[in-house]
Amino acid sequence: MALMNYEEMKKRYEEGGDSLELTLEKWERILAYSKKGYDLNHYQDILRAAVVPIFLCAEYSNQCHMCPIFSICRQGHSEDWKKLMRVVQAYAIAGDLLPREPLLGQLEIFVDKLKGCKDELLQKLH
Numbered sequence: 001m002a003l004m005n006y007e008e009m010k011k012r013y014e015e016g017g018d019s020l021e022l023t024l025e026k027w028e029r030i031l032a033y034s035k036k037g038y039d040l041n042h043y044q045d046i047l048r049a050a051v052v053p054i055f056l057c058a059e060y061s062n063q064c065h066m067c068p069i070f071s072i073c074r075q076g077h078s079e080d081w082k083k084l085m086r087v088v089q090a091y092a093i094a095g096d097l098l099p100r101e102p103l104l105g106q107l108e109i110f111v112d113k114l115k116g117c118k119d120e121l122l123q124k125l126h
Contacts, residue, residue, distance in 0.1 A: 001029050003049035010055075019055040020068055020121065024114050026052060031107040034100070043095030043103075050088050068121040072113045084110050 004026040012022060030049050037043055060067035064075050072080040087106045091098060 001032055003033050003045055004029055004052060005049070006052050009052055013055045019059055020118055023054045023056055023069065024111070024118060026054065027107070027111050027114055031104070031111050034103055034107055037095070037100070040092075040094075040096045043091040046103075047088050047092035050085065069114060069117045072110070072117060080110065080113060 004022075009022055009026065013019060026049065030046055033042070033049070034046055037046065056067050056069060057064075060070075064070060067073070072078055074081070076082075084106050087103055091103050095103070
């Protein structure tokens with residue numbers, strides 16, 4: 001499965017795609033891709049995919065604290081987000097020299113937390 005770029009994200013969102021589902025899919029694809037990455041270009045692709053804007057930010061632009069993933073994002077200032085991005089950036093610089101496990105571990109944690117945010121939202125709606 002290919003990494004999600006902005007054009008795909010935008011097209012699917014405009015066609016009625018759920019912004020939270022698209023965000024989760026974006027990160028699941030990054031995780032899957034990272035398991036196959038083996039050279040520096042792959043890790044740089046992961047960084048480019050990681051910074052693709054999500055439409056939750058547009059939907060909650062003036063009410064960020066109400067966003068379903070606010071607890072793990074906090075407008076890019078949460079410790080979860082900072083830690084993830086530091087690891088992704090490190091791999092974009094030297095990933096072919098580093099063991100894959102730290103990157104995979106951080107991505108798995110982040111995807112699990114995103115799933116937890118989705119589960120919390122579904123519980124609130126029911």
